[in-house]
Amino acid sequence: MRLSQAFVPTVKEIPADATIPSHQLMIRAGMVRALAAGVYVFLPLAQKVLARVMRIVREEMDAIGGQELLLPSLSPIELWEQTGRVKAFGDTLFHVKNRPLVLAPTHEEVVCWLARNHISSYKEMPQIWYQIQTKFRNEPRPRSGVLRGRQFLMKDSYSLDRSREGLDRAYDLHAGAYKRIFTRCGIRFFIVGASSGAMGGTGSQEFMMESPSGEDVIALSEDGTYAANLEVATSIVPAAVRVPGGTAIEEVHTPGVKTIDALSAFLKVDTRCLAKSVVYRAGDAHVLVLMMGNDSLNESKLMAVLGTDVRPLEAEKLRELTGADGGSIGPVGLRGFTILADNRLKGANGLISGANRNDYHLRNIDLERDCAIGGYHDLRTVEEGEPSPNGGGNLRIVRGIELGHIFKLGTKYADALGAMFLDENGKESPVIMGSYGIGIERIVACHIEQNHDDNGIVWDRALAPYDVHLIAVSARSAQVTEAAEALYGELGRSGVDVLFDDRKETSPGFKFKDADLLGMPYQVIVGEKNLAAGKIEIKERKTGTRTLVPKADLVATIQNLLS
RNA sequence: CGGGGCGUAGCUCAGCCCGGUAGAGCGCUUGGUUUGGGACCAAGAAGUCGCAGGUUCGAAUCCUGUCGCCCCGACCA
Structure with missing residues (x-):
């Protein structure tokens, strides 16, 4: 893509409304614009990143036997009344004014409706169904850019099983897939035991990233072997003593x-x-x-x-x-x-x-x-420095951003909606469900939170919108333009995804600043002096390391770096 | 929902206390100069001062209401 023709509205100044790095950088790098509180427009650069994230998610979900489907966002309010969640969600549920419909904040009800109508035998399970779609929640207070919006992309999957053991298996499969997804997205994360809250169910774990911008509070043992949401965290504290021979009050x-x-x-x-x-x-x-x-x-x-x-x-x-x-x-x-x-x-x-x-x-x-x-x-809130319940050292209390959450739901929804099947003995039982979510935008924002510096974003190759940011330093120089154009063509033909800063009237400093802000893994810099010596400069965004390579070796060198 | 803050040009903000015909920087347009770390000169375009009502000869400025946005807390499936 040529930057001269691309819609990438970068901004120099820090937007007044953004307080956390990822939000500021997503605006400054021309990725998003706020349309309303908690509602964002995703510009071309962001869309490319989202596509990369979704591709990784799909690959890993497919790898554990997940089947992608597309579910409606509009859903009959009646279904939600049957599970009691109109009340449970309260004002957070968006209601449609002129039809008895709600905007789905999640899709357990719809999945259960599907299962009720189409799963009737134990032979038809297990199933893992997933979707990557927009969900709507009327958050009381949207905040932190795309981290908590009123409309957001979520990968949700739902497992249907005939036994507890089956549910355990589906749950473990998801835990494994999630680890691979976050690792591939270049995010340093940890897993915490969590409260299943209003979702109901018996077991739940959250995939979290440590961040001062996070909304959750987590207790972590020094050696990292214990991690739990503060809502459920425990520690080893001495109990009160019972003194012999009690005296009167x-x-x-x-x-x-x-x-x-x-x-x-x-x-x-x-x-x-x-x-x-x-x-x-x-x-x-x-x-x-x-x-x-x-x-x-x-x-x-x-x-x-x-x-x-x-x-x-x-x-x-x-x-x-x-x-x-x-x-x-x-x-x-x-x-x-x-x-x-x-x-x-x-x-x-x-x-x-x-x-x-x-x-x-x-x-x-x-x-x-x-x-x-x-x-x-156990009704006590653990405190910093108390011994971890598993002997893993003392607890640290940190803030975290929730990237994913997996639940063993059990039969709560199947019971409410009558999703039953016949088992081997011809006995009718409710379908046993699990539900497993990942915030897609959160992966992007968290990646930026963990990978940026004073100059801008530092994309991991896996999520970067482009592999290479090619800069024609002085686009008025015929030699530079010619060489850069040639490299743009060659790189493209060899399968490298290139963003080409071919802008004529833009000063070199401006181009360098934009390149650092946008954060592609490698910058290929075509300048007059180096070119005169037959050399092209490669700058690694992450380290700032610059190397000069002969022009003829450029494409091979880049291919090498990217492989 | 409780507390706080802010709405003035595309962006960042000044002007408001103390009422008197709308400002700066950046960005944008045109011309010229410039080209290795967010260039320079000149000329321009651009704002119902969030909206409604009130006070006043006169309101961006004072008063009331309302809407929007941000932050802290509560909530967070």
Whole structure:
């Protein structure tokens, strides 16, 4: 492609609305333009990159027996009502105003509908169906360029199996394919155990890339053998002790003491003797959760235990129910609440907690003796530096971008939509499903996040829109133009994908800056002086290394570098 | 949904506090000079100041409403 004719609107200045490197560079390199919040136009350069990503994805999906299909984006709202996901998605689901249709945010329902109508025997499974298509989600807050849009490309695959073992196999096949896909795309990633959240199901892993721009928080062990989303991460922390010969509860006056730190300082005791009360509303119920000392409650874990959404209880409601304010709440004699406690407090005594009376606390609380604990669960958020549960060293807490997510869905959707089959014994069972997604734009953005420098993008060969950026330094020189034109033709004929900067009126500096910004793996620079000596310059974008090769060897050298 | 910020030329922004006929740089057009790291000179084109209402002799500027966009948080299948 000739740059003089290409639509690659590069910009020199950093766009005001872009805050992360990939977003800034995708705009500056003329790859995307925002049409509306979270909605992007993909320009020719970006389209070429997307095509390369999709090709890799298709190859790897086909390699595990996946069959590509094309599903509609419009889908009858009735299907979504049957699985309860109109409610589950809430405002995130785009509704069509003048027909009972929704814009599909994912396609489990449609796949299940297909399976219901066309899979009736165990002999017809396993199946892996996949699609690479636009999905629509009315995100409350689109952000970070193409990383979270309201419309985005997703490779989604769905496995249909007749047994749990079959599902495990499909899941493992996908995990393997995903590793190969991200590796081939030149992305350094890691895999974390994740919460399956509102998708439902039994098992789930996320493929993540470490990035300060990420929206997820991950605990990683030092040796990298443990990685889990903070929503489910655990660590090794000492449990509370049970002291022999418990003494009776006694009330202590603690004027103005509202925090664990203040209480610890006031009573001159270790924070581990303190049981912090956190109060939530879970549907119509009220829940008090006891945490040790300054441990912070993990809302995701709490939601998983309760199986429902939670939100902090309003201050007024709290006072109405307990007669006290936050900071003075405790489990003893409390009515109207379900009381849960973190595992760390299991069987503890000698604890101090709120007295449900402002400015008073109780000491010598024995959870077994004095409280009606509704259950002990892991409800704690792990912290930086705590030992990894698998002995892989201490935990680091990092931010990450989710590139892919694989789920063992089970029969949730098949049950809801009646996708049944007859097994070997003629018995009817629901189809067992898995679902496996990859964000296509995210691969592109993440690749740029990991591969750029101050001057621009540094494409990996696998994703680069072109292999070579050919520059005619001074396009007014007849010799340079002639030589560059000849090389453009030769490279093209030998199968090298070339972007040719043949612009006549553009200064050399401008061309070099554009070439670095666009980031093709190799720049072939045709300049007057080198040409006079029969030489052509090759610059490797990644390292900045420049080599001069005889003009006659240029094509062979490039072919060599690319192979 | 809570908090904060911003809408002025294609882009980046000034002007707004303190009302008085719309500005700069980059980009674009034309002519000329220039050509190894985002050139120079000259002449030009280009903006309903997001939109609506109000106050005023007069509004980019003050007031009200509204829409859009960005950031932090919440949410994130």
